[in-house]
Each structure stands twice: as structure tokens, then as C-alpha cells.
Amino acid sequence: SAVISQKPSRDICQRGTSLTIQCQVDSQVTMMFWYRQQPGQSLTLIATANQGSEATYESGFVIDKFPISRPNLTFSTLTVSNMSPEDSSIYLCSVVGQGAKDEAFFGQGTRLTVV
Amino acid sequence: AQSVTQLGSHVSVSEGALVLLRCNYSSSVPPYLFWYVQYPNQGLQLLLKYTTGATLVKGINGFEAEFKKSETSFHLTKPSAHMSDAAEYFCAVSRNFGNEKLTFGTGTRLTIIP
Numbered sequence: 001s002a003v004i005s006q007k008p009s010r011d012i013c014q015r016g017t018s019l020t021i022q023c024q025v026d027s028q029v030t031m032m033f034w035y036r037q038q039p040g041q042s043l044t045l046i047a048t049a050n051q052g053s054e055a056t057y058e059s060g061f062v063i064d065k066f067p068i069s070r071p072n073l074t075f076s077t078l079t080v081s082n083m084s085p086e087d088s089s090i091y092l093c094s095v096v097g098q099g100a101k102d103e104a105f106f107g108q109g110t111r112l113t114v115v
Numbered sequence: 116a117q118s119v120t121q122l123g124s125h126v127s128v129s130e131g132a133l134v135l136l137r138c139n140y141s142s143s144v145p146p147y148l149f150w151y152v153q154y155p156n157q158g159l160q161l162l163l164k165y166t167t168g169a170t171l172v173k174g175i176n177g178f179e180a181e182f183k184k185s186e187t188s189f190h191l192t193k194p195s196a197h198m199s200d201a202a203e204y205f206c207a208v209s210r211n212f213g214n215e216k217l218t219f220g221t222g223t224r225l226t227i228i229p
């Protein structure tokens with residue numbers, strides 16, 4: 001299995017600011033994903049974090065708003081830039097492969113409130 | 116493209132009663148199917164998965180699901196509900212197993228009535 005440490009667990013931010021969320025895994029993994037879960041809704045994939053290269057974004061999500069880094073096989077960050085109240089969501093990191101084997105593991109999530 | 120439909124955003128059952136959460140999928144390729152559970156203020160935990168082989172899949176906490184290709188369904192059941200089963204349940208689909216992103220349904224909130 002894979003144990004994921006996601007930080008911070010929650011934050012309240014002012015509109016117009018940025019927040020960087022960290023995802024640390026206790027073993028090397030093949031794939032790392034970032035999802036958003038808006039209040040009362042399901043999970044939507046933001047992007048796939050690629051090690052050593054630019055992330056692959058899903059339709060409706062752009063790098064300028066959600067820059068992602070993945071410097072190695074165990075760590076990734078997601079930044080939510082120039083935040084507005086509409087960005088208030090839970091953001092979750094997910095990993096698959098190698099140490100996680102074939103199962104997708106999820107972090108505890110970061111509960112973001114933008115005021 | 117793939118999609119998942121979960122019928123019923125809220126389901127209430129009495130403790131000890133049958134739990135049935137419905138999931139239908141759409142996929143242009145043979146799907147890999149998953150059920151996840153999310154307890155309040157926690158991340159997602161895998162309940163069970165269907166990859167290939169036996170269509171009746173058993174998972175943790177007494178849950179099971181049956182893959183029915185003809186009905187494009189993957190309904191989740193548990194014979195006897197327990198208070199601890201109260202949570203949000205998500206059905207998900209992917210094209211590949213082990214390296215693919217997941218497409219989630221909208222979720223079903225399960226409430227257990229004492």
C-alpha cells in the first residue's frame with residue numbers, strides 16, 4: 001500500500017492569494033493525480049502530475065490557475081492561484097502504481113475555503 | 116469517453132436491512148470498475164474493484180458488487196446494514212487498470228436508520 005501525507009489539511013484564504021498544497025508518498029509511485037471535490041459534488045480530475053515534465057490538464061483546467069510540480073516519484077504540489085470563493089473545495093491527491101501497485105490511493109484532502 | 120451514473124444521491128436504510136447502491140457506466144472499451152467510500156472529513160478508501168474474471172466481486176466490510184455487462188451496471192450491495200456504514204459512496208470507472216485516471220459518479224450518501 002501507499003501512505004499519502006497531504007498538507008495542509010485545511011486552510012482559509014483571502015481572495016486573490018495563492019495556496020500550495022503538498023502531496024508526499026511513502027514509496028515511489030508511477031502516477032500522481034490531483035482531484036477537486038466541490039461542496040456536495042463528486043470528484044473531478046484536475047490534472048495528471050508528470051515527473052520531470054509539465055502536467056497534463058483536463059478540460060476546463062489550465063496551468064496558470066493550477067500550476068503543478070512533480071520533481072520526483074514521491075512528491076507533488078498543486079497551487080491554486082489568484083483564488084476566488086468559487087475555488088472553495090476539497091483538493092485530493094491520488095497515486096497509482098509501483099509502491100501503490102494497481103490500486104489508487106487517496107490523500108486525506110485539503111479543505112480550502114476562500115473568503 | 117467514459118461516464119458513471121449513480122441513481123439516488125441519498126439512500127436511507129434501516130440497520131440490519133439490505134443496502135443497494137446503484138451504478139451504471141458508459142464506456143467504449145471494457146471497463147475497470149471501482150467503489151470507494153468516503154467517511155466524513157476523510158479521504159477515499161477502496162471498497163472493491165472489478166478488473167477481469169469473476170463478475171461478483173467481494174470487498175471489505177461485507178460489501179460486494181456484481182458486474183453485469185448486458186446491463187452496464189455495477190451495483191453495490193450489503194446484506195445487513197450497520198450504523199458504521201453511514202458514509203458517501205462513489206462508483207468510478209477507468210479504461211486501464213493500474214495507471215489510469217478515474218471518472219467518478221456523483222456519489223450516494225448512505226444514511227442508516229437505527
